[in-house]
Amino acid sequence: MAVYTEVSDEALAGFLAEYDIGKLIAFRGIAEGVENSNYALRTEAGDFILTLYEKRVVPADLPWFLGLMEHLAERGIPCPLPVHGRDGQALRVLCGRQAAITTFLPGVWPRRVRLAHCAPLGAALAALHLAGRDYAPERVNALGPASWASLFAHAAGDADRIRPGLRAELEAALHGILEAWPEDLPRGQIHADLFPDNVFFLDGKLSGLIDFYFAATELLAYDLAICLNAWCFEPDYSFNVTKARALLGAYDAARPLLQAERAALPVLCQGAALRFVLTRLFDWINTPSGALVTRKDPLDYVRRLRFNLAAKDAGAYGF
Amino acid sequence: MAVYTEVSDEALAGFLAEYDIGKLIAFRGIAEGVENSNYALRTEAGDFILTLYEKRVVPADLPWFLGLMEHLAERGIPCPLPVHGRDGQALRVLCGRQAAITTFLPGVWPRRVRLAHCAPLGAALAALHLAGRDYAPERVNALGPASWASLFAHAAGDADRIRPGLRAELEAALHGILEAWPEDLPRGQIHADLFPDNVFFLDGKLSGLIDFYFAATELLAYDLAICLNAWCFEPDYSFNVTKARALLGAYDAARPLLQAERAALPVLCQGAALRFVLTRLFDWINTPSGALVTRKDPLDYVRRLRFNLAAKDAGAYGF
Numbered sequence: 105m106a107v108y109t110e111v112s113d114e115a116l117a118g119f120l121a122e123y124d125i126g127k128l129i130a131f132r133g134i135a136e137g138v139e140n141s142n143y144a145l146r147t148e149a150g151d152f153i154l155t156l157y158e159k160r161v162v163p164a165d166l167p168w169f170l171g172l173m174e175h176l177a178e179r180g181i182p183c184p185l186p187v188h189g190r191d192g193q194a195l196r197v198l199c200g201r202q203a204a205i206t207t208f209l210p211g212v213w214p215r216r217v218r219l220a221h222c223a224p225l226g227a228a229l230a231a232l233h234l235a236g237r238d239y240a241p242e243r244v245n246a247l248g249p250a251s252w253a254s255l256f257a258h259a260a261g262d263a264d265r266i267r268p269g270l271r272a273e274l275e276a277a278l279h280g281i282l283e284a285w286p287e288d289l290p291r292g293q294i295h296a297d298l299f300p301d302n303v304f305f306l307d308g309k310l311s312g313l314i315d316f317y318f319a320a321t322e323l324l325a326y327d328l329a330i331c332l333n334a335w336c337f338e339p340d341y342s343f344n345v346t347k348a349r350a351l352l353g354a355y356d357a358a359r360p361l362l363q364a365e366r367a368a369l370p371v372l373c374q375g376a377a378l379r380f381v382l383t384r385l386f387d388w389i390n391t392p393s394g395a396l397v398t399r400k401d402p403l404d405y406v407r408r409l410r411f412n413l414a415a416k417d418a419g420a421y422g423f
Numbered sequence: 424m425a426v427y428t429e430v431s432d433e434a435l436a437g438f439l440a441e442y443d444i445g446k447l448i449a450f451r452g453i454a455e456g457v458e459n460s461n462y463a464l465r466t467e468a469g470d471f472i473l474t475l476y477e478k479r480v481v482p483a484d485l486p487w488f489l490g491l492m493e494h495l496a497e498r499g500i501p502c503p504l505p506v507h508g509r510d511g512q513a514l515r516v517l518c519g520r521q522a523a524i525t526t527f528l529p530g531v532w533p534r535r536v537r538l539a540h541c542a543p544l545g546a547a548l549a550a551l552h553l554a555g556r557d558y559a560p561e562r563v564n565a566l567g568p569a570s571w572a573s574l575f576a577h578a579a580g581d582a583d584r585i586r587p588g589l590r591a592e593l594e595a596a597l598h599g600i601l602e603a604w605p606e607d608l609p610r611g612q613i614h615a616d617l618f619p620d621n622v623f624f625l626d627g628k629l630s631g632l633i634d635f636y637f638a639a640t641e642l643l644a645y646d647l648a649i650c651l652n653a654w655c656f657e658p659d660y661s662f663n664v665t666k667a668r669a670l671l672g673a674y675d676a677a678r679p680l681l682q683a684e685r686a687a688l689p690v691l692c693q694g695a696a697l698r699f700v701l702t703r704l705f706d707w708i709n710t711p712s713g714a715l716v717t718r719k720d721p722l723d724y725v726r727r728l729r730f731n732l733a734a735k736d737a738g739a740y741g742f
Contacts, residue, residue, distance in 0.1 A: 110534050112535050113531055113533055113535070113624070116531070127626070129529045129530075129625065130528075130529045130623075130625075131531040132455060132463060133453065133454030134453065135451070135452030135453055136452050144453075208449075209449075210448045210465070212432055214432055215431040215432060216431050306448065306449075
């Protein structure tokens with residue numbers, strides 16, 4: 105739920121005057137999104153999203169994110185297209201925050217993942233990776249494997265307060281994963297946060313991919329691992345291998361996975377689970393009670409981590 | 424910030440099938456509104472708001488609220504018009520909650536009140552009161568003067584924890600206000616919660632009045648008192664008599680105030696301030712820390728209460 109920065113009508117009017125999108129018709133805060141302030145904006149030119157970037161986004165990264173979205177949108181990926189102002193800029197300051205206007209995407213994110221969502225997701229992820237190949241600038245994944253030991257060190261002291269034994273369990277997993285982490289797989293631009301609430305569907309078709317503010321230059325198959333964890337576990341934490349097969353099959357049909365990528369799936373999925381355990385643990389410990397942000401339970405991802413630690417090979421994912 | 428109930432895509436599809444408004448195009452949670460879950464809904468027929476009524480709204484009151492909105496909208500008041508389903512009903516159940524679809528209103532609510540907003544507000548409030556005259560069913564104001572002693576009793580024990588001396592200050596005010604409360608002023612349907620975030624403006628004109636879920640049958644001038652408190656104090660709690668004069672003047676031009684209503688303005692404004700002190704105090708004490716609701720500071724309205732207690736007559740409001 106996210107509107108952290110209130111925008112006055114005068115400030116909004118001044119901001120919109122920098123664009124060629126006609127007069128303001130409506131402006132409402134959007135509840136979705138936990139990192140930034142998002143507003144649904146309607147002008148005479150149509151519907152847009154206005155985003156104010158809050159503290160978790162590093163301002164210096166914004167041109168990279170917006171450039172990637174523009175690059176992908178121009179290549180047919182259904183992602184928000186940054187709107188340029190009269191001065192050519194897509195990024196400017198509003199209420200003391202960096203801010204941008206992007207196009208509105210139709211569709212609804214699936215509150216409950218069904219099998220029918222998984223193949224379109226896999227195909228869209230492969231298309232995103234292919235379309236990103238000629239986006240040259242790179243962004244280090246600030247939440248990639250190199251960050252996990254430090255994240256663990258910050259959160260470890262409190263892990264056992266959440267569940268006794270969690271600290272030792274995570275420490276063992278961290279060491280094993282980093283030791284086995286593959287380095288020589290194909291790299292490129294990944295979304296890195298493609299959870300169901302970032303994917304819209306309309307009439308059974310995938311209609312939008314949003315929220316590129318964790319995107320980075322990383323192992324492509326790691327993005328697939330993030331999706332396997334986010335889309336293929338049932339609410340009781342059982343793993344739905346039919347969903348996984350649909351996701352992987354559709355991805356592989358568009359961008360065939362190398363043998364080394366297939367073989368690395370278990371450790372990639374372990375790492376992808378650990379990354380969300382660690383950041384959720386960090387947020388759990390550091391979110392003041394009374395804050396407006398919903399804390400996500402780190403244990404949801406500990407359950408996923410355990411499944412992936414027990415996986416012997418790509419066969420565990422139906423592949 | 425409010426989306427308390429998540430609506431699955433299957434539940435939404437089933438719900439929309441009861442209406443004649445075409446296929447779903449988009450569906451986003453809206454951050455505004457603290458009592459209910461609100462979604463921006465787009466279908467082939469246009470834009471709508473889907474509201475799920477949460478626990479604070481008594482289900483038995485909903486037909487009255489929706490009936491009032493329909494009555495007012497038909498008489499030209501720019502308020503949401505409930506959309507009827509194929510079965511003729513405007514109210515049905517979705518995800519275990521009573522729910523309704525209403526029309527979308529253009530405009531933006533003023534984050535900072537300017538003088539130019541006050542006359543249109545006064546005129547719209549008078550028009551609402553006039554248009555409500557032939558809406559026959561009555562609703563007792565559950566947060567009217569008869570409720571204040573009981574609200575005070577629930578909150579009094581903790582008042583001094585918020586500010587030492589607050590309990591005695593509120594008790595004295597409560598007794599004085601109830602003793603002086605006028606009973607024989609014109610009554611009718613009032614909005615009872617017309618704060619700036621419930622009023623939209625577009626191109627300098629008032630374009631929408633929303634959130635009728637505190638509406639009740641009550642002294643009409645009490646609604647004006649609620650608006651004086653909500654619109655005419657500056658952020659430093661100084662009273663802007665020019666704004667008050669604009670609000671009262673525009674109201675009076677459309678529905679001339681009786682001499683008794685003018686004379687009662689101080690006590691009506693005192694009561695209107697006390698009502699929000701008491702409910703905010705109650706929420707402050709009873710909101711668990713970590714809840715997603717923003718608690719509003721009761722002391723904001725204590726400051727308004729003091730100004731109104733010092734007001735000798737309507738002259739204090741520029742009238």
